[in-house]
Amino acid sequence: MSERIGVYVCHCGTNIAGKVNIDEVVRFAEGLAGVELVRDYKFMCSDPGQAMIQKDIEGDLIDRVVVASCSPLMHENTFRKVCERCGVNPYLFTMANIREQCSWVHVDMGDSTAKAKALIAAAVSRTKFLEPLPKREVSINPRTLVIGGGIAGIQAALDLAEAGKEVVLVEREPSIGGHMAKFDKTFPTLDCSACILTPRMVQVGQHPNIKLMTYAELDEVNGYVGNFTVRVRNKARYVDPELCNGCGMCWEKCPGTRVPRKGNVHEKLSLGPTTSIYMPFMQAVPAVPVIDSGTCLYFQKGKCRVCESVCERTAIKYDMEDTFEEFEVGNIIIATGFRTFDPRVIKRYGYGALPNVMTSLDFEIMNCAAGSTSGAILMADGSEPKSIGIVHCVGSRDKHYNEHCSRVCCMYALKYAHLIKEKTNAEVFDFYIDMRCFGKGYEEFYDRLLGEDVRFVRGKVAEVSNVPVNVVEEGKLVISVEDTLVGVVRRVPVDMVVLCTGLESSVGLAEVATMCNVSVGKDGFIIEKHPKLGPVSTATDGVFIAGACQSPKDIPDTVAQASAASSAVLSMITRGTIEIESATAEINEKKCSGCRICNNLCPYLAITFDREKGVSVINEALCKGCGTCVAACPSNAIKAKHFANEQIFAEIEGLLSV
Amino acid sequence: MTFEPTIVGFLCNWCSYTGADLAGTSRVKYAANVRSIRVMCSGRVEPTFVIKALYEGADGVLIAGCHPGDCHYQEGNYKALRRYRLLRRVLPEYGIEPERVRLEWVAASEGERFAKVVDDFTDQIRRLGPLDIKESIAQSLIDDVVNHEEEATKDIGDVNEA
Numbered sequence: 001m002s003e004r005i006g007v008y009v010c011h012c013g014t015n016i017a018g019k020v021n022i023d024e025v026v027r028f029a030e031g032l033a034g035v036e037l038v039r040d041y042k043f044m045c046s047d048p049g050q051a052m053i054q055k056d057i058e059g060d061l062i063d064r065v066v067v068a069s070c071s072p073l074m075h076e077n078t079f080r081k082v083c084e085r086c087g088v089n090p091y092l093f094t095m096a097n098i099r100e101q102c103s104w105v106h107v108d109m110g111d112s113t114a115k116a117k118a119l120i121a122a123a124v125s126r127t128k129f130l131e132p133l134p135k136r137e138v139s140i141n142p143r144t145l146v147i148g149g150g151i152a153g154i155q156a157a158l159d160l161a162e163a164g165k166e167v168v169l170v171e172r173e174p175s176i177g178g179h180m181a182k183f184d185k186t187f188p189t190l191d192c193s194a195c196i197l198t199p200r201m202v203q204v205g206q207h208p209n210i211k212l213m214t215y216a217e218l219d220e221v222n223g224y225v226g227n228f229t230v231r232v233r234n235k236a237r238y239v240d241p242e243l244c245n246g247c248g249m250c251w252e253k254c255p256g257t258r259v260p261r262k263g264n265v266h267e268k269l270s271l272g273p274t275t276s277i278y279m280p281f282m283q284a285v286p287a288v289p290v291i292d293s294g295t296c297l298y299f300q301k302g303k304c305r306v307c308e309s310v311c312e313r314t315a316i317k318y319d320m321e322d323t324f325e326e327f328e329v330g331n332i333i334i335a336t337g338f339r340t341f342d343p344r345v346i347k348r349y350g351y352g353a354l355p356n357v358m359t360s361l362d363f364e365i366m367n368c369a370a371g372s373t374s375g376a377i378l379m380a381d382g383s384e385p386k387s388i389g390i391v392h393c394v395g396s397r398d399k400h401y402n403e404h405c406s407r408v409c410c411m412y413a414l415k416y417a418h419l420i421k422e423k424t425n426a427e428v429f430d431f432y433i434d435m436r437c438f439g440k441g442y443e444e445f446y447d448r449l450l451g452e453d454v455r456f457v458r459g460k461v462a463e464v465s466n467v468p469v470n471v472v473e474e475g476k477l478v479i480s481v482e483d484t485l486v487g488v489v490r491r492v493p494v495d496m497v498v499l500c501t502g503l504e505s506s507v508g509l510a511e512v513a514t515m516c517n518v519s520v521g522k523d524g525f526i527i528e529k530h531p532k533l534g535p536v537s538t539a540t541d542g543v544f545i546a547g548a549c550q551s552p553k554d555i556p557d558t559v560a561q562a563s564a565a566s567s568a569v570l571s572m573i574t575r576g577t578i579e580i581e582s583a584t585a586e587i588n589e590k591k592c593s594g595c596r597i598c599n600n601l602c603p604y605l606a607i608t609f610d611r612e613k614g615v616s617v618i619n620e621a622l623c624k625g626c627g628t629c630v631a632a633c634p635s636n637a638i639k640a641k642h643f644a645n646e647q648i649f650a651e652i653e654g655l656l657s658v
Numbered sequence: 659m660t661f662e663p664t665i666v667g668f669l670c671n672w673c674s675y676t677g678a679d680l681a682g683t684s685r686v687k688y689a690a691n692v693r694s695i696r697v698m699c700s701g702r703v704e705p706t707f708v709i710k711a712l713y714e715g716a717d718g719v720l721i722a723g724c725h726p727g728d729c730h731y732q733e734g735n736y737k738a739l740r741r742y743r744l745l746r747r748v749l750p751e752y753g754i755e756p757e758r759v760r761l762e763w764v765a766a767s768e769g770e771r772f773a774k775v776v777d778d779f780t781d782q783i784r785r786l787g788p789l790d791i792k793e794s795i796a797q798s799l800i801d802d803v804v805n806h807e808e809e810a811t812k813d814i815g816d817v818n819e820a
Binding site for chain 1: 664666671672673675676678679681682683685686687688690693694695696697698699701702703704706707710711714715716727728730731732733734737741765766767768773
């Protein structure tokens with residue numbers, strides 16, 4: 001063969017050179033058949049590194065390239081571009097992963113060096129059999145799907161819409177706003193959440209470029225970058241949004257109740273009307289109520305229809321059914337947010353069993369001026385608490401539940417302490433493991449709280465009980481904790497306990513991730529393309545992430561990431577087209593026996609049967625290059641371009657030649 | 659000195675190769691015996707690849723793909739599973755212990771698991787000892803399976819079809 005391969009071995013500083021004997025590897029590579037020259041350099045991905053390859057190609061010394069450095073998932077594109085720049089087809093390039101899968105994971109230098117040689121031999125051997133492939137480009141549909149209407153989705157949708165691009169915003173709940181709509185104040189500035197959020201919600205609702213779909217869920221995603229087809233299920237809200245004017249007559253007269261009427265203050269906590277027909281909160285966008293069919297008297301018992309009779313606009317439609325809508329979009333932004341940890345599983349904290357033990361989200365709703373207590377901080381019996389204990393890290397930083405830090409709890413706990421001090425005369429105890437106040441103005445806020453007469457106790461709470469051991473503890477909730485700064489075990493009697501529940505990925509995120517073809521980590525959050533350099537993109541082109549679906553985030557970080565995601569989408573739209581993998585499958589008509597085994601194997605229905613010719617045909621536009629059909633073809637008629645049998649056989653031979 | 663086997667790994671691009679990369683970025687240490695080949699999907703792994711690797715001198719072959727339900731190509735991993743089960747039935751016919759081939763599911767987030775799988779499988783192959791394909795069988799192995807180009811392809815077809 002006349003292939004002239006250039007092999008470039010990267011030191012990656014000491015990342016590779018520290019564990020792989022570069023000189024030995026270079027000498028070895030020089031002896032491989034087909035190798036014209038071998039060079040090594042500190043950082044192949046840097047400008048001078050790339051220039052080395054460029055110079056060799058332009059000097060007509062080589063016509064194929066092997067770079068032995070990091071993972072192809074990291075820099076394959078970088079080096080493919082170098083090849084392309086100097087006229088070598090990018091598919092005549094192979095990467096040998098001697099960092100992530102070699103120098104970083106093996107202890108012994110001899111082992112790493114031997115493995116690096118094998119990986120390079122495999123890459124060289126494979127490269128001899130590579131074939132140039134034509135560029136494949138697809139156009140980008142300028143419309144974008146945003147999944148989730150919390151602050152992340154709102155920000156992303158507005159950014160895109162303001163840039164003149166169409167957006168479909170799908171929200172599962174009856175209104176957009178997400179968690180932020182439940183908050184009264186936001187840390188550390190204590191600015192009013194509603195005041196900054198509601199104008200944006202209204203803007204989303206009115207924006208001509210945004211198609212807002214609330215009470216709707218993603219049902220199916222097909223296609224690929226630039227050309228997704230998505231199906232959305234509109235759940236029946238039993239109220240016609242076209243007719244409803246949000247007057248509120250229906251919920252005022254509704255005899256049904258979705259929040260227990262007989263419950264105590266804490267059980268009755270709600271932001272919107274407690275009736276069966278309700279709005280989640282009064283600033284809802286769209287301002288259209290929903291019937292909760294689970295508690296509605298008409299749906300449960302067959303009669304009532306009060307809302308229908310009082311509605312002047314005849315907007316109530318009991319016979320409404322779920323409907324489906326399909327859209328073509330070019331990009332998808334996942335912004336599904338989070339859910340809070342359910343502390344019921346930590347029985348020793350008493351949530352659900354002991355009155356006056358509440359979660360942070362309960363507290364937010366109680367503290368919200370628009371909520372059922374009008375923002376008053378009350379005990380379950382309606383009286384004002386004299387002492388409150390705030391317990392950090394409930395369900396986070398705990399190997400039994402979630403290992404990760406939820407990032408926002410320390411700050412909202414400080415916010416609670418401040419608000420309690422402001423609104424009541426209660427004594428506040430704050431039980432923390434570490435105080436993590438990392439953001440702008442956060443440490444300053446903590447410092448301010450230290451001067452506000454809050455009792456900070458450093459220690460993880462062991463138990464919340466209602467069993468007194470002395471007179472002082474009678475009728476109280478007793479928090480047992482080791483005060484690790486003093487080194488004593490304390491029992492602190494309080495009237496009320498707020499559990500700072502951690503953040504978990506939202507319900508249904510795994511399903512959304514599967515539909516969009518992205519992975520979730522073991523913490524349940526979506527894995528980004530690169531933890532540092534690709535925080536808003538994913539391994540699937542055209543699918544981006546924003547906000548707490550990636551990891552717990554506070555509002556400023558969420559908004560920043562949302563804008564970053566929309567700007568990434570905008571750059572795709574502006575470019576108009578994108579290059580996609582050329583490595584598809586191809587059927588050799590002469591070899592195809594027409595058995596049709598492959599027809600049913602293709603998950604993308606890319607293979608059809610040509611009756612006239614009696615052979616199967618692959619639609620290249622639909623093929624994603626998985627290679628399942630190739631492996632199944634009994635006549636060996638299908639070829640996986642860039643992963644052809646002879647290429648993989650050569651790779652195996654190279655791998656085992658050392 | 660203990661026997662150090664050579665193992666070929668076929669890793670799917672989206673889950674297992676990414677998981678192996680994560681083991682790297684997290685600096686998890688594991689046995690250096692597995693040398694991997696990246697394929698787009700575990701569904702691409704033909705039984706011939708495995709046979710070829712064993713014939714060329716590998717003592718074991720690891721195939722790793724996405725967890726069931728997580729396949730980037732929807733169901734390629736199920737196809738891999740089907741082929742794997744059949745292959746394990748065929749291997750003893752050539753005097754090869756089926757335990758020399760293993761299929762595992764490794765997600766992109768499972769760097770530590772990848773390392774564990776490699777260590778565990780390496781141990782298993784160490785215990786089995788070097789693969790010794792008899793001269794006479796080697797020829798039939800290559801005729802039956804690896805020489806896939808023309809006539810011999812029929813046999814592989816039957817494996818896949820079933």
